[in-house]
Amino acid sequence: MIAGIIGGTGQMGRFFAGVFQTAGWETVVSGRRTELTNRDVAEMADLVLVSVPIRATAEVIREIAPLLSEDQVFCDLTSLKVEPVRAMLASRAEVIGLHPMFGPGVASLRGQTIVATPARCSQETLDTLLSVFREQGAEITISTPEDHDRMMAVIQGLTHFVTLAKAEAIRRTGTDIAESLHFTSPIYRIEMGLVGRILAQDAGLYGAILQMNPAVPEVLARFEEAVLALREIVESGDADRFQEFFAANAAHYASYLVSATEETDDLINHVVSGR
Ligand SMILES: NC(=O)c1ccc[n+]([C@@H]2O[C@H](COP(=O)([O-])OP(=O)(O)OC[C@H]3O[C@@H](n4cnc5c(N)ncnc54)[C@H](OP(=O)(O)O)[C@@H]3O)[C@@H](O)[C@H]2O)c1
Structure with missing residues (x-):
């Protein structure tokens, strides 16, 4: 499985790249100055995770949403959920919003909370993603974006x-x-x-x-x-x-x-x- 992290050169992006690598996933990342573009990452990854500053999130999602297929999972890490999830739903992918309730300075996921707002996905997809976090000690709170x-x-x-x-x-x-x-x-x-x-x-x-x-x-x-x-x-x-x-x-x-x-x-x- 490949996790593609857009904003993967940033603080939270680097942290979550490490989380997926620990779980045995391959990772690819893009930033504004990386060799891989956001579009490359969106096309290569099974799971695309957007981790760019809040004000850039909707625009980045809109840029890549048309590229994603039903076989991919679209997630973001933004501290707000209504607008990013709405923008991700314009794609054909499965959509799960995520909000880590911690900053990038934590040592690991142990004892940390992640809020997940599944908006369009199978139970199997949700379980596969959340098991990556749970196995590293995170607590998951399921909610709606609103x-x-x-x-x-x-x-x-x-x-x-x-x-x-x-x-x-x-x-x-x-x-x-x-x-x-x-x-x-x-x-x-x-x-x-x-x-x-x-x-x-x-x-x-x-x-x-x-x-x-x-x-x-x-x-x-x-x-x-x-x-x-x-x-x-x-x-x-x-x-x-x-x-x-x-x-x-x-x-x-x-x-x-x-x-x-x-x-x-x-x-x-x-x-x-x-x-
Ligand atoms: N920091 C926290 O405490 C915290 C906690 C929970 C959730 N979050 C969420 O995590 C997300 C990322 O926050 P962060 O603290 O990791 O920010 P950050 O360190 O500033 O990283 C942002 C990343 O986004 C990239 N970027 C900016 N505009 C981009 C664009 N148009 N296309 C592609 N990449 C772009 C930057 O890449 P380059 O500069 O290399 O181009 C950088 O890799 C935000 O949505 C935030 O709400 C943050």
């Missing part, structure tokens, strides 16, 4: 938005980051670690995740309401209103509170012992 993008608006969109908004707010306060770390609690250090981690990466990826997911504006509207409501309660100085706000949220998250505390205790102990 549910995936709605979930990602919260899991990635809101999370990255809050982290970036916090970075901007702290910058606007004029706080010296190095100095603040001398005053730090473990929680501040962990949260600032997440700020630094995002800002050390590619703005293009985070911009696309926020700007191209149609479900993000709705989630940000709820966030804006929440910020204004909480600010108003804080500025009111009314302890009862704050209690009420806190209790409503504690009730909503009740089933998660114990495991959340245990997991973050581990994280805090790790951060404290690493200093």
Whole structure:
């Protein structure tokens, strides 16, 4: 079996080429400067995996979709699923959208989650592909492109938005980051670690995740309401209103509170012992 990776010179493309090679597949790759073109790879491979930046994905899919036959499998790794899957369905191939819920720095698939959105494929094709990932330790979550993008608006969109908004707010306060770390609690250090981690990466990826997911504006509207409501309660100085706000949220998250505390205790102990 041949896995053809378009964008196979990039970070995720290289990682997944290694995954298929470990599973005994042959791999061929293209980038913008490789000898093999995207069209060569699309014609040679049993499974074609598109791993190019989000903003280039639909265009690359549209370029190669007419070349694929019913005997091929068409996949992508994009962090959004509705638009890429729709574009892949214009081909005659079997179509399975994929979203690895991790970055290229992980050592292996062990313990990592991949969301799969099978859109047109036989059970056998799906099982063959997913067994490549499962045998290397990945957990698979099956979803639809629409549910995936709605979930990602919260899991990635809101999370990255809050982290970036916090970075901007702290910058606007004029706080010296190095100095603040001398005053730090473990929680501040962990949260600032997440700020630094995002800002050390590619703005293009985070911009696309926020700007191209149609479900993000709705989630940000709820966030804006929440910020204004909480600010108003804080500025009111009314302890009862704050209690009420806190209790409503504690009730909503009740089933998660114990495991959340245990997991973050581990994280805090790790951060404290690493200093
Ligand atoms: N990085 C992450 O944390 C992460 C996590 C989950 C999913 N993803 C998804 O993985 C995909 C790739 O991300 P990445 O981080 O690996 O990006 P990357 O390192 O920038 O790699 C992108 C690749 O696409 C190639 N490329 C760009 N335009 C192309 C075109 N028109 N035709 C062919 N190749 C083209 C680049 O090749 P050349 O520069 O060699 O031409 C490079 O090999 C994205 O869809 C992203 O949403 C990323």
